[in-house]
Amino acid sequence: MRAVGIGKVLGVIGLVIFLWAAYLGYALLTLTPQVKAGWGYVDENTIELDTTVYFGKPLPVSINIEEADLYWAGIEVGTVKDLKVGFLKDSARGVLVLKNQEIVEALKEHIKNGEQSNLEIRVRGSIFGIPIIRGSFSKSLQTDLLSYISNTTIESSGDLIKTPAIEGMPSKWGKVDETGIEILSDVKLYNPNPFSLPLFGIKYNIEANGYQVAQGELIENVVIPANGRATAKIRTIVDTNILPKVIAEHIKRGERSELSLKLVLAVKVLNREIEMPLPEIKKTVETNIVEQLNLALR
Incomplete structure (x- = not known):
């Protein structure tokens, strides 16, 4: 009898985990994130960009972004700080801190390459404390400053x-x-x-x-x-x-x-x-x- 009871409990737990995983998978596959940002503190050394990411639906997961660095022309020009996704939250807020001197150095590389370069964001984080998030997003940038x-x-x-x-x-x-x-x-x-x-x-x-x-x-x-x-x-x-x-x-x-x-x-x-x-x-x-x-x- 005890074995049957334990089996039922494990079955319920397994069903809950299955449903959670199914919803998480659905939420991630149908995710339509939107980013809204506004300039924060600005001086000649650093510029802060207050950023909010809206996921479109609550996420049944707790995410912590340990690193989210912005690269321009291969040079790290900014870092996102304090970006966390709480359990069943539909948005996350963080601050992108841009470094002006590094932006100037990236501009030089951009010019050297014929005013063509890439903007790239490299991300590393964890889900429920497990470090399984790692990836990058990039976009080409072309200008005609002259x-x-x-x-x-x-x-x-x-x-x-x-x-x-x-x-x-x-x-x-x-x-x-x-x-x-x-x-x-x-x-x-x-x-x-x-x-x-x-x-x-x-x-x-x-x-x-x-x-x-x-x-x-x-x-x-x-x-x-x-x-x-x-x-x-x-x-x-x-x-x-x-x-x-x-x-x-x-x-x-x-x-x-x-x-x-x-x-x-x-x-x-x-x-x-x-x-x-x-x-x-x-x-x-x-x-x-x-x-x-x-x-x-x-």
Whole structure:
């Protein structure tokens, strides 16, 4: 009789385990997670992203994520902290801590690879204390950062002596190292004056959110013929030491940055050296980092 009673108890336990496993399997197979995130604390060293994962249904399991690291271009740029899934909970909350200096280093690798790289999240965790969760999610990322410079145009202005017009600045990446990022540009110039303009210098500055991030210089002198065109080659160096502050300000402004391009041409007119400031160019750069992270998690 006792053996029959024990058998019934084991049978009930087995049935409960079977039903639990069946529901867990169904829940995982039909899982439609959604990620909602909002920016938290931000400074020039770190940026926090408050993240909530909604599973769409309660999960009959207790999950603890020991590690969830974000990699960009092979460099660890962030870590998720305090992400836990309670038993029969339908959501989990955590904080993604991004490291600004590592983001700059990843940007360099991204540029070196032709502005192509991967966003990857590597996860390690446990279910009911058993370390069986291990995996990764990745998404390719492509950008065209130089388009903000290459498409630059500035109209001619002035009365007696008109400033040259800029009809484009096709650009490419140059040297990328620990000191900065080099941009090489061909400035397409048109001289509307009835006399030639020997160009012997260019002062070129780029500001982002009030920070000077780059300075450019003329590589070699060039003469812009009367009512004609010429190409001036310039070298611009991006100061990567200031970028962590620019990144923080970009996030604080709702993922928007204001770029300002200032050009001053040094030319000779009637054997006199004069400087010709061109009209300032302002552009807005917008991103959606949260959307990219959500895509990487799908």
